[in-house]
Amino acid sequence: MKLKALLLLLLTFSVFAQEPLVFENQQQQDRFDQLTKELRCLVCQNQNLADSDAPLAHDLRQEVFEMLQTGQSNDQIKQFLVQRYGDFVLYRPPVQTNTYLLWLAPLLLFIGGALVVIASIRKRASLLASDETTNENPDN
Amino acid sequence: MNSRTLPLIGFVLLVILLIVGLKISDQKTLIPSPLINKPAPAFDLPILGNPEQRLTKESFLGKPYLVNFWASWCVTCRVEHPVVTELARSKKIIVVGMNFRDEVADATDWLEQFGDPYDIILRDGDGRTSIDFGVYAAPETFLIDPNGIIVFKQTGALTPEIIETEILPRVAAMEAGN
Numbered sequence: 001m002k003l004k005a006l007l008l009l010l011l012t013f014s015v016f017a018q019e020p021l022v023f024e025n026q027q028q029q030d031r032f033d034q035l036t037k038e039l040r041c042l043v044c045q046n047q048n049l050a051d052s053d054a055p056l057a058h059d060l061r062q063e064v065f066e067m068l069q070t071g072q073s074n075d076q077i078k079q080f081l082v083q084r085y086g087d088f089v090l091y092r093p094p095v096q097t098n099t100y101l102l103w104l105a106p107l108l109l110f111i112g113g114a115l116v117v118i119a120s121i122r123k124r125a126s127l128l129a130s131d132e133t134t135n136e137n138p139d140n
Numbered sequence: 141m142n143s144r145t146l147p148l149i150g151f152v153l154l155v156i157l158l159i160v161g162l163k164i165s166d167q168k169t170l171i172p173s174p175l176i177n178k179p180a181p182a183f184d185l186p187i188l189g190n191p192e193q194r195l196t197k198e199s200f201l202g203k204p205y206l207v208n209f210w211a212s213w214c215v216t217c218r219v220e221h222p223v224v225t226e227l228a229r230s231k232k233i234i235v236v237g238m239n240f241r242d243e244v245a246d247a248t249d250w251l252e253q254f255g256d257p258y259d260i261i262l263r264d265g266d267g268r269t270s271i272d273f274g275v276y277a278a279p280e281t282f283l284i285d286p287n288g289i290i291v292f293k294q295t296g297a298l299t300p301e302i303i304e305t306e307i308l309p310r311v312a313a314m315e316a317g318n
Contacts, residue, residue: 042171042276042277043276043277045169055241055267056267056271056276059266059271060271063271082174083174084174084175084271084272084274085171085174085274085276086171086172086173086174087174088171
C-alpha cells in the first residue's frame with residue numbers, strides 16, 4: 001500500500017516535470033519530439049531542447065509547440081531558430097560552403113587511411129617478393 | 141620519411157591540436173550571433189514601472205543606443221552593473237535596460253539595492269523579445285545604430301575594455317557619419 005502511494009507520488013512528479021502540452025494528434029507529438037531532439041539548447045550546449053531543463057529550453061519548447069499548432073512546417077520552425085541563434089542551434093549542420101570540410105572530412109580520412117593501408121601492403125608484398133627471389137638464388 | 145618519423149609527426153600534430161583546443165576553450169561556448177549587421181528585431185514593450193506607456197523599436201530610431209538584457213536573477217549582471225552605470229553616466233550613448241524573464245517587484249528591488257543606471261528600462265516579462273534577439277545568456281548587450289541595425293553584440297558582462305575598444309569607437313564612427 002505504501003509502495004503504491006509512493007509510486008503514485010513519483011508519477012505525479014514526473015507529470016509535473018514536463019509542461020502540460022496537449023497535442024492535437026499523435027503525428028504532431030511525434031514531430032514535436034523529433035524537432036526538440038534535433039535542436040540544441042543554447043544554455044547547456046551539449047543537451048538538446050527535449051532533454052534540457054533550462055528556462056530558455058522551456059520557452060523554446062513552448063515556441064516550437066505553438067508554431068506546430070499554427071501549422072508551420074519543420075523547416076519553418078528550424079528557420080525561426082536559426083535566424084535568432086544561428087546554425088549552432090541545429091544538431092545536424094546544414095551542407096553549405098563553410099561546412100563542406102566538416103561533411104567531407106570522414107570521407108577524406110577514409111581515403112587517406114585506405115591509401116596508407118594500400119601503400120604498406122604493396123611495400124610488404126615487394127619486400128616479400130625480393131626475399132623470395134634472394135632465397136631462390138642458389139648462389140646465396 | 142620512414143616509419144619512425146611518421147608517428148612522431150602525428151604525435152606533434154595531436155599536441156598542437158590539444159594546445160589550440162585548450163587556448164580557445166573559454167570561447168567555445170560563445171555563439172556568433174546571426175543578427176550582426178541585420179535590423180534589430182521589432183519589439184513593443186511596456187516601460188518598467190509605467191506599464192501604460194509602451195515603446196517600440198521605431199521609438200529609438202535616429203540615435204545609436206545600447207540594449208542591455210538583464211534580470212534580478214542574473215548574478216553576472218551585478219558584476220557588470222558598475223560598468224553599465226559608468227557608461228550611462230558618461231552620456232556617450234543611450235543605455236536601454238531590457239528586464240527579461242523577471243518579476244516587476246524583484247526588478248524594482250534590484251534597482252533600489254544597486255541603483256538604476258539605465259536611461260530607460262523596458263519590460264520583457266515573458267522573454268519573447270529576448271528570444272527574438274537570440275539571447276541565451278545574461279547579461280547580453282547589443283549596440284544598435286541610428287538606422288536600427290545591430291552592429292555589435294556582447295555575450296556576458298561588459299567590461300571597460302570592451303566599451304573602449306568595441307563600443308565607443310563604433311559610436312564615434314556613427315556620429316561622424318551623421
